[in-house]
Amino acid sequence: MRGLVALLCCLCLLTTSFCVRHPARTLPKVANQDHNRYVVRLKEGKDVRHVHDTLASEAELKGHTFRRTMESRKRNTMVVEMDLTALDMVKTHDDVEVVVKDIRLDPPQGNPDVVMTPTDDVPWHLDRINQRALPLDGAFSFGNKCCRGRDVNIYVIDSGIRDTHVDFQRNGVSRVVHLEDIIGGAGFGTDCLGHGTAVASVAAGGSYGVSNQASLFDVRIFNCVDGTYLSHLEYAITAILDSGSPPGIIVMSVTAFAPAYDDEYVPWITSFNALATQAVNAGHILVTGAGNDADFAEYYLPASSGFVITVGASSKKDKICGFSNIGYAVDLYAPGYALPSASHTGDTEVVLRSGTSFSAPLVAGLCASLLGVNDTLNHSAMLDKILEDATDGALINVEAWTESVNLLAYGTPLLHNC
Numbered sequence: 001m002r003g004l005v006a007l008l009c010c011l012c013l014l015t016t017s018f019c020v021r022h023p024a025r026t027l028p029k030v031a032n033q034d035h036n037r038y039v040v041r042l043k044e045g046k047d048v049r050h051v052h053d054t055l056a057s058e059a060e061l062k063g064h065t066f067r068r069t070m071e072s073r074k075r076n077t078m079v080v081e082m083d084l085t086a087l088d089m090v091k092t093h094d095d096v097e098v099v100v101k102d103i104r105l106d107p108p109q110g111n112p113d114v115v116m117t118p119t120d121d122v123p124w125h126l127d128r129i130n131q132r133a134l135p136l137d138g139a140f141s142f143g144n145k146c147c148r149g150r151d152v153n154i155y156v157i158d159s160g161i162r163d164t165h166v167d168f169q170r171n172g173v174s175r176v177v178h179l180e181d182i183i184g185g186a187g188f189g190t191d192c193l194g195h196g197t198a199v200a201s202v203a204a205g206g207s208y209g210v211s212n213q214a215s216l217f218d219v220r221i222f223n224c225v226d227g228t229y230l231s232h233l234e235y236a237i238t239a240i241l242d243s244g245s246p247p248g249i250i251v252m253s254v255t256a257f258a259p260a261y262d263d264e265y266v267p268w269i270t271s272f273n274a275l276a277t278q279a280v281n282a283g284h285i286l287v288t289g290a291g292n293d294a295d296f297a298e299y300y301l302p303a304s305s306g307f308v309i310t311v312g313a314s315s316k317k318d319k320i321c322g323f324s325n326i327g328y329a330v331d332l333y334a335p336g337y338a339l340p341s342a343s344h345t346g347d348t349e350v351v352l353r354s355g356t357s358f359s360a361p362l363v364a365g366l367c368a369s370l371l372g373v374n375d376t377l378n379h380s381a382m383l384d385k386i387l388e389d390a391t392d393g394a395l396i397n398v399e400a401w402t403e404s405v406n407l408l409a410y411g412t413p414l415l416h417n418c
C-alpha cells in the first residue's frame with residue numbers, strides 16, 4: 001500500500017469543514033501532479049543566471065521546451081517548466097546538483113466556511129486556551145491586552161490578508177504589511193480566497209486573535225483560483241529571510257505529502273530542513289498545521305520537520321478532530337474547529353473556519369505573545385516553553401498506538417507580566 005501511496009502527492013490548504021470522531025486513518029487525497037515544473041538546484045559556486053542562459057540556449061537549439069519561472073541566487077535554485085527531453089538535458093548538465101519535480105498544492109475544495117453574525121462573545125478558541133479544563137468560562141484574560149505580541153512580527157505565508165478588516169486595525173491604522181508576492185499577477189495586497197485573512201485573524205486579530213498587538217506581514221503564495229507549489233513555500237521563507245525584516249513568527253498553513261520512506265521526496269525533505277534551519281538560526285520561529293488528511297503528520301511537509309512547531313486540531317469537546325493529522329510529528333494540539341475569524345469579504349464580516357490551518361496561528365499567536373515579553377526565546381526555547389505550558393492530558397480521544405502527544409495549547413501565566 002505504501003508503494004502506491006508513495007506515487008501520489010497530496011497537497012492542500014489546511015482547511016476543512018468536518019470535525020468527527022477519530023475514525024480509522026484514511027489515505028490522503030491526491031492532488032493533480034500533471035505538470036512539467038521542476039526545481040533545479042545547482043552545484044555550489046555555480047551562478048544561476050549563467051547556467052540558466054546556457055541551458056536555455058541549448059534547449060532552444062534543440063527545440064526543447066524550457067522556461068524559467070523563478071530563481072534564487074541565494075538558494076542556488078531555479079524553477080523551470082520543461083519537457084522530458086529538456087529534463088534529460090538538465091539532469092546531466094555538469095553544473096546541476098539535482099532536479100526534483102515540484103509539488104503542487106491545491107486550493108481548498110468547495111466552500112466549507114460559514115458566515116456568522118458578529119457577537120461580543122469571547123471566541124471559543126481564545127476562551128479555551130486560558131483555562132486548563134472544560135467547561136468554558138466565557139472569559140479570555142491572559143496577558144495584558146495592550147501588549148500581547150507588541151513589537152513582534154508574524155509572517156503569514158498564505159493567500160493574502162484583507163488589511164482593511166476591523167480586526168487588524170490599531171488606532172485607526174492597519175497592522176498589516178504586504179511584504180512579498182511570490183506568485184505574481186494581480187491581487188497582491190488583497191485576499192480573494194479568505195484563508196490567509198482568517199489565519200492572520202486567529203494569530204493576531206483584535207477580536208479573534210491571541211496577539212492583538214502584533215504586526216502582520218503578508219507573504220502571498222496562493223491566489224483564489226490556482227493551486228500553488230511547494231517551491232513557492234520555500235521561496236516565501238527565503239523572501240522573509242532576505243527582506244531585512246526582524247525575526248518573528250512564521251506561520252505556514254499548508255501541507256505537502258512528502259514521506260521520507262520514498263526516495264523521490266528525500267531531496268525535498270533535505271531542502272526544507274536546511275531552509276528551516278537557516279530561518280531558525282536567523283531567529284525565526286516556524287509554526288505549521290499538522291494537515292487535514294486524517295493521516296500521520298510525519299509523512300507531510302512542513303509538518304514533519306523537526307525545525308517547525310506542528311499543531312493538530314482539537315474540538316470544543318477536547319477531542320482531536322477526525323480530519324487532523326496525528327502521530328509523533330505533532331507537537332501539540334489547539335482548537336481547530338469552527339473558529340470565528342475575520343472574513344475576506346467585508347471589513348466587519350466574520351466567518352467560522354475549521355482545520356489545522358487555524359490551530360497553527362493560534363499557537364503562532366501564543367508564540368508571539370511569549371516573544372513579546374521575552375525576546376531571547378529562540379526556536380528551541382520557544383518549543384520547550386509552549387510544550388511545558390500546554391495542558392497535559394486534556395484531550396479525551398488520544399490513542400496510544402498513534403504515538404500522539406496529549407497536549408493542548410495553553411496561554412502561559414508569564415504573559416501576565418508584560
Ligand SMILES: [Ca+2]
Nearest residue numbers: 127131137139
Ligand atoms: Ca476561558
